[in-house]
Amino acid sequence: MxxxxxxxxxxxxxxxxxxxxxxxxxxxxxxxxxxxxxxxxxxxxxxxxxxxxxxxxxxxxxxxxxxxxxxxxxxxxxxxxxxxxxxxxxxxxxxxxxxxxxxxxxxxxxxxxxxxxxxxxxxxxxxxxxxxxxxxxxxxxxxxxxxxxxxxxxxxxxxxxxxTIPKIEKKQRKRHTVEGLKAIRSKAPLWLQNAIDLALITAQRRGDILNMRFEDIKDGFLYVVQSKTEKASDAGWLKIKITEQLNAALARCRDDILSPYLVHRRPERKKEREGKDHWTKVDERFLTRAFKDARDAAGCYSGWKEEEMPGFHEIRAMSLHLYKRAGKDGQRIAGHATENMTRNYQKDHAEVVWSEVEADLDIGEFAG
The missing domain is CATH 1.10.150.130 (Tyrosine recombinase, N-terminal domain)
Structure with missing residues (x-):
């Protein structure tokens, strides 16, 4: 029964x-x-x-x-x-x-x-x-x-x-300051400097920065499909216009290492790893550790607790802040909802409608 x-x-x-x-x-x-x-x-x-x-x-x-x-x-x-x-x-x-x-x-x-x-x-x-x-x-x-x-x-x-009862999460990590991020960038290896520059100009997430490829540069645009949202929503199909600032950052990504990725490095040992389709690809955890090492070497944010120290992820917030301070629309470049993205959802991506945005943030105070 x-x-x-x-x-x-x-x-x-x-x-x-x-x-x-x-x-x-x-x-x-x-x-x-x-x-x-x-x-x-x-x-x-x-x-x-x-x-x-x-x-x-x-x-x-x-x-x-x-x-x-x-x-x-x-x-x-x-x-x-x-x-x-x-x-x-x-x-x-x-x-x-x-x-x-x-x-x-x-x-x-x-x-x-x-x-x-x-x-x-x-x-x-x-x-x-x-x-x-x-x-x-x-x-x-x-x-x-x-x-x-x-x-x-x-x-x-x-x-x-x-x-069980969930714990109350208090946001402890602080925001980057311009002086702090400049100091970190000065202590970073070139590949990490490129990642920082791209994050500042495009306001994209860590994973999307590391997934950017040279083949995504077409007809004056950098095409980005945001990995966090491409399946769940349509706030992730971006067609970023290559401005003077972005073009300079892309140029710095070209070096003597043959790699399909904008952000890449030559590891100490050339070895294919599970989840990596190319030996020069930088994974997210390595980027996080490298950024922490550069931050520690810079000695910035002295007096802050370890849990308060901002990481690479907080560069996105810095970028949006700088766009706003410059009187520019940083929300659209971040991948927030637009009418075109709604159209993508309705079409179930059968005909993707790319949201065109312009990455025109001047990062001269960081990159020189």
Missing amino acids: VPRPRNKANKGLPINLYFDQRRGTFRYRRPTDGKWFQFGADRGKAIDAAHQLNTTFLRGSDLVALVLDEKSVTLSSFLATYEQDILPPRELAKATLDLYTVRFKQMRATLGEHPLEQITIRMIAEFLEPLTARSSNQARAILIDVFNHAAAKGLCPDNPAAN
Whole structure:
């Protein structure tokens, strides 16, 4: 017989735990004999206690599963299924998939060997506690989705991750100053200087800067398909007019290294790596480390805490600020919504309508 669905007051609660609307309290029904126990009005404590009790009463479930020829699915095992079957159709950007990989590694190390149905709120809360607010909330959001899919397949009775509370994220990283970014650029290798210049002039994200190719320069324009938005929206099909400033930056990208990418470098060892289609390509993590090294060498932002130090990502905010200060429209070049982008969405990219923008920010105070 299919069990009767839980009413609205009991939705989101572990099995055997119920909310008494009349008294405003929670009560637990012992599954062995149906006896009721009052758990008070504290929802968090009631849920945590119910999970612990359910785990205790289900300790023999592994023996039952053996008789029924069933096997419990561990979190590690289900994460493999999640990666293989659930993530690919979402067509996530590489940077997002890299983030999932990092979080999955953390989850497997701490919770991976536990059967899904035995993972409690407390176990997840203890896993999230030592993480920073941003990392914790990222991991929590992923776990909520993972357990939603697991519950839909009948692999666990509820979603313990959904009952944890997200941390409050306080933005700690500060903005670049003109003097600070100039100092960092002066200590950067040439390839990183090129990346900084392109970021300032085009106001594009780190990944899009690193994906720019020489073949994208056509008929006086630099064509950019923003990787973060090309699948989800149409704020990413840009046709950037090559102005005098941008042309000078592009010229600095041409050197004696034969590479398809505007931003490139000669590594110490020429070696093809997974995820790189050319040995000269710079990946995002290497760029982040190189920028930090240049920032440390510059000695700027002294007195700031490590978590306050701006990285390469904050150059985009600096660019938009400088465009605004110069009385120019930096929003469109950043890839924000326009009528043409809406038309792209309606046509499902069958006929892409490129949004033409002009990169005319004077970065002479940085590049000389």
